[in-house]
Amino acid sequence: MSKKVLVIESEPWLGEHFENLLRRHEFDVVTTSNAYSAIDMIDEEKPDVIVMGLMLSGASGLGLLHELQSYVDTAKLPVVVCGSAVGLSLEELQPYGVRRLLDTSTMRPDDLAAAVRSVLS
Amino acid sequence: MEAQEGKRMGGADRGQRADEPALVAAAAGELNAPLVLLRQLSLALADQGLSASERQKLTERMTLTAERALRITRQLSFHSDAPQLIALEPVNAVTLCQEVVHELAPLFRAHGHAIAVQPRSKIPLLIADRELLRRILVSFGDNALHYGSDKHPVRLTIAQHDDHVRVGVRDYGPAVPNDIWQRLDGRIQRRSAVPLARRPQTSGVGLIAARKLTEMMGGTIGVTRHRDGATFYVDMRVSGQMSLL
Helix, strand or coil, rough: CCCCCEECCHHHHHHHHHHHHHHCCCCCEEEECCCHHHEEEHHHHHCEEECCCCCCCCCCCHHHHHHHHHHHHHHHHCCCEEECCCCCHHHHHHHHHHHEEEEECCCCCCHHHHHHHHHCC | CHHCCCCCCCCCCHHHCCCHHHHHHHHHHHHHHHHHHHHHHHHCCCCCCHHHHHHHHHHHHHHHHHHHHHHHHHHHHHHHHHHCCECCCCEHHHHHEEEEEEEHHHHHCCCCCCEEECCCCCCCCCCECCHHHHHHHHHHHHHHHHHHHCCCCCEEEEEEEECCEEEEEEEECCCCCCCHHHHHHHHHHHHHHHCCCCCCCCCCCHHHHHEEEECCCCCCCECCCCECCCEEEEEEECCCHHHHH
């Protein structure tokens, strides 16, 4: 059974691109651009991994990450952050459940699926 | 102040220079988003397995994204040159808003969204640099596109309040129930200190520059937060020309 990935990206075309990249690697993908709807989707879709940016509509990505850390069932959900010039290191984001940090200004198409696989293994 | 209509404001505004580093940082941040998107779209275009229609879609998106980046650079140029170039004149807000809608409509359509002017009559002329105000409203529209829902068109609103005309860009995000709003928003604002203005695509040029440029034209800028979105607006003085008509 394919693993489910929730993509949360404020830039819809970038979100769609990530979705296509992950589908190509046979992940089951759901996408949203908004932090609030992401909270609902996490409850409904029960993703295995979250791929997200930090600048989101409705609330900041850090706000969402903090919210996820507040609940037992979401605190251990692995998160891959895709961002550019976010000014934060992986070490700073790890307490928020972030397992991989991809720089969108340098990442190649296959990097995303590789990052998702690495946090699932 | 009415006597300034049609004249150029002379001299550099030294006050604005103090915030230059913040503006440069904001501009870098804001330009980053379309450039990242362009890069990712071009990488996607390199995929040999794409159909002709997929290629066409990607190409169109790259063009629209490049235009978005160019609008940001144009706004930066305006900011740099504005103190010498601002030419205040009576401006019809309704026709100006229609021009903004005309400029942004292709980008909105490509995202499956819509933008429209809320019809208004009997709105007096306002005082502004027409091109500068247009750029500010386009910047608000750009921001609204990325925040708004596809179920509600972004609306440009125009209203007179005493001696000024308020021109706003109203977007509709998802409606958030009050209890969740209070719980999440209060917490998020405290923890991560992200103000409303710091929404995606609004890292700075759209607001830092817009505020300064609006003030240079004798107006003010503001935002009203709604439960299901926000209105970014400028308040510009009413033109005295109306009373002569």
